[in-house]
Amino acid sequence: MLKEISLGIGLAAVIFLAVSGYDVIPIIFMGLAAGALFFITRSRGMIGKTFSAAPPARATKVEFSDIGGQATAINELKEALDFIKNHDQIIKMGIRPIKGILLTGPPGTGKTLMAKAAAGYTESVFIACSGSEFIELYAGVGAQRVRQLFQTARDSAIKQKKDSAIIFIDEIDILGSKRGQNASHHEYDQTLNQLLVEMDGLKVNDRVRVLVMAATNRVDMLDPALLRPGRFDRQVKVDLADKAGRLEILKLHCRNKPLAADVDLEEIAKQTFGFSGAHLESLANEGAILAMREGCTEISNRHLLEAIDKVMMGEKLDRRPARKELERVAVHEVGHALLSEKVRPGSVSMLTIMPRGQALGYMRQVPENDTYLHTRGYLENQIQVLLAGSIAEEVVLGDRSTGAGNDFEQAVKTAGQIIRSGMSELGVVDPDILPADLRYRVISGIIKTQEQKVKEFLLKMKDAIGQIVHVLLVEEKITGEYFRTITKKFLLVQQGHTDQ
Structure with a gap:
């Protein structure tokens, strides 16, 4: 308070002298110089206190x-x-x-x-x-x-x-x-x-x-x-932990939390590929918060599964899309899920059309065992899953929407990975010196080939899409097990089996 009063008085004095006809430039210059000198002295004087403000040598309890x-x-x-x-x-x-x-x-x-x-x-x-x-x-x-x-x-x-x-x-x-x-x-x-x-x-x-x-x-x-x-x-x-490491981290963060008998931490560890220790701590904490909101005395498995979605996607949103838009979201997510189940049976963990974070809907996969090397076939399957949402909209609703922008970015990035890894028609190349038009043609060719395969499959699964979308619009969220129960007969038909 005293500094503000002094500054105000000084400023008023300078203005008064200027109005009275005095040359105040030397006064202003000296004031600025004094202020700069004071600031530098004060900054240097604080150096000795920088590292002694907090208790620097207190014994740590972390082991x-x-x-x-x-x-x-x-x-x-x-x-x-x-x-x-x-x-x-x-x-x-x-x-x-x-x-x-x-x-x-x-x-x-x-x-x-x-x-x-x-x-x-x-x-x-x-x-x-x-x-x-x-x-x-x-x-x-x-x-x-x-x-x-x-x-x-x-x-x-x-x-x-x-x-x-x-x-x-x-x-x-x-x-x-x-x-x-x-x-x-x-x-x-x-x-x-x-x-x-x-x-x-x-x-x-x-x-x-x-x-x-x-x-x-x-x-x-x-x-x-x-x-x-x-x-x-x-x-x-200090890298991201593998599945066994994630299980160990989850046990550490859940040791002070009341877990219900149905909690399967090994399954949670399997579904959190790519999570850091901080993510896993947040997951355990969010699971406890969800249980407390519901008035539960124990944290159940569904609370932890819900916490995975929250950590990955953010909080549920209050906004509710119109019925027509909600139907398009459902078709889009079902398309992703069907291709995911086709290329890797049992991979769909959950399907929802409840808005969360920046997403209007979401299909969560069960991560594979931690793998770090991928074949071209694996990458092409990933491209198919990414394209399936938009193509499902086209097959069922007659046109596409802007909701697949991120999917397309990921698909192009995956196609680029095929080129960088020497698995494209170009063979081993240096991506930095590859002409842009040639790179564009190769990526477009990879994506168009997978797009055609996805379209052929989804046209045959059109009835299945309609049935799952109807269920999803009613339930808003279905598990992977329920999804596979609905689609089993359709997939068997596609595989050349008959339902006895």
């Missing part, structure tokens, strides 16, 4: 047993951390200490948790910060903050009578991006240079042994000098 689905990464990290624990043996063997460990991987996979667990495993002081905390407009501020960070780590360890400290820098790509990319000023480069100098100064016989841990999901942006041996000696990949 490696609290982190699921990352057994390989944890074992690799423990091997590096043993250099801190077995200090005497390292000196005898003449081993240079590991100075830095870089955790890389997608967001939400548990990199920060692993850093906290590392501090507990080595009984070290733990100080966490973000790369953005070092970047300032004024030259020298970031470098001074780096020096203060290392000094705070050492002082905190001595204060707590510990001989080791772990500094964790999250989103280090902000601080450690490749030098020379910011031509306007060199503050970014100076800050990174100071970090390199501090890491070079770490020695095995220091009173406080400091280990720098950092995390990023953009390792390609980091400066090569930061990644060389002697700086970040280890890179630990």
